[in-house]
Amino acid sequence: MTSFERDRPGGLRRPRAVALVAVALVLAACGGPEPAATEPETRTVSHPLGEVQVPGEPASILATDEYAALNLLALGVEPAVVYGSFGSEVGRVVLEDAGITVVPGATFSESxxxxxxxxHAPDMIVMTGGAEMQETYDALSPVAPVVAVPYYDTxxxxxxxxAGAAVARTDxxxxxxxxxEGRIGAVQAASEPGPTSLSVVAETxxxxxxxxxRGTPLSTILQAAGFTxxxxxxIDATYGELSVLPISPEQLGAHDADLVIVPDGxxxxxxAVRAQPVFRSxxxxxxxxVLQVDGDLWFGNFAFAVHWIATDxxxxxxxGAAATVGVPGDATARWEQFRADVGG
Known part of the structure; x- marks a missing residue:
């Protein structure tokens, strides 16, 4: 197993849940309660793993991870239960501030x-991911309708x-x-006489x-904000199926810029980055x-992460390097500003 195959978000994390298919099959075989005389209204949602009928007005949504939950909350939909699969401190604080239960200890490397x-008796489940989550999707589908929200390489x-389509909030x-997009574009107006080139170097x-x-969410945000x-x-680069640019120690010398960004989290x-001799040179x-940022947000692919990056x-x-950037302790204040800016 290479290090890039281990769990991590933002384009490096590769969930490999081992689904409890046997339990799911038993559940399906047992069947549910007798159908009501009038079937509840449903709608069809297409997603990376297929097409599913979901309740028109779900009463209890379970999110398998904080990032899916944060998008739902931003859209005005409160999930009843959220699993802390990404271990996001910022996500946990925001969700718990909203009175939402975050179940700890369940990670994407587990079943x-x-x-x-x-x-929890959900009537709808929302999860982050695509094809890499097929086994988990198959295991959860007998419990309730499952919608997968694309995250990696999109x-x-x-x-x-x-996410908006999943909960009928497309508008x-x-x-x-x-x-x-306007928030990101506005960064350009504030860019004089700040740094024009940014180098992002993280550890693996x-x-x-x-x-x-090139083409990843972070790269497109940096470009739209006017940075080179x-x-x-x-460059376009992949590691396996991911849009990831590996950097060997010998290559670090080519990654200088007006400002070097080092994610942490x-x-x-x-x-680990700062310990590299070539990096120090x-x-x-x-x-x-050099500026240290919250890596879990900078490599995030959800609405609040986009706003967090733009604010930074x-x-x-x-x-420049004297900038005050967001840390987990800013989660509540950053969320309130995000909601104010997007009209939530």
């Missing part, structure tokens, strides 16, 4: 807790549009997209480093032009 999920606009999703569980390849990247990062270690690093970039455009 979905089918019997536990049955106990644009943030497409992901948000899909709301379109409005948020327009607002967030001991295999040195990586960056976001080092030539070594402005649950799945990212800024210390970069002119920007020697001059102190506005500070970067104005103050």
């Amino acid at each position: 979905p807790p089918i019997e536990e999920i049955i106990g 644009t943030w606009q497409e992901s948000l549009t899909a 709301r999703a379109e409005s948020m997209i327009r607002t967030l 569980y001991g295999d040195c480093c990586f960056s976001a390849a 990247r080092p030539a070594a990062q402005d 649950e799945y990212y270690s800024a210390d 970069l002119p920007a690093v020697r001059d102190g032009r 970039l506005e500070a970067v455009a104005q103050d």
Whole structure:
């Protein structure tokens, strides 16, 4: 197993849940209660794993991860239960502030807790991912209708549009997209005389480093905000099926810029990047032009993450390496500002 195959969000995390199919089959065989005389209204939702009939007005939505839940909450829909599959501190704080239960300890590397999920009695399940989540989808489908929201190797606009379609909030999703695109574009107006080129260097569980390849959500946001990247990062690259740009220690010298961004967080270690001798020799690093950001948000592909990045970039455009960027302790205030900006 290579380090890139381990769990992590933002284009590196590859969920490989081992579905409890036997439990799901038993559930399906047992059947449910006798159907009511009048069938409830349903609607059809298309998603990366197929097509499903969901309740027209679901009473209890279960989200298998915080990122799916944050998109739902931004769209004005409160999930009843959320699993903390991504281990996001920011996500946990925002959701718990909203009075939503976040169940700890369930990660994407584990089997979905089918019997536990049955106990929550959801009438709809929303999950993050696509083909890599097929086994989990198959295991959960007998419990309740499941909608998968694309996340890996898709644009943030497409992901948000899909989340809106899942809960019949397409107009709301379109409005948020327009607002967030405007928020990103406004960063350009604040960019003088700030840095013009940004290099993003993150760690990969001991295999040195990586960056976001061209076309990934982070790369498109940086471009739309008016920043350039080092030539070594402005390329199409893949690792397996992912749009990821691996960087070996010997290649780090080509990743200098006006400002070097180093992500840190649950799945990212800024210390591991800073420990690389070649990294320490970069002119920007020697001059102190390095800024540490929240990697779980910077590599996120959901509406709140987009707003978080844009807010950080506005500070970067104005103050460079002296910018004050978001940390997990800012979760509540950042969420309130996000809701105010998008009209939630």
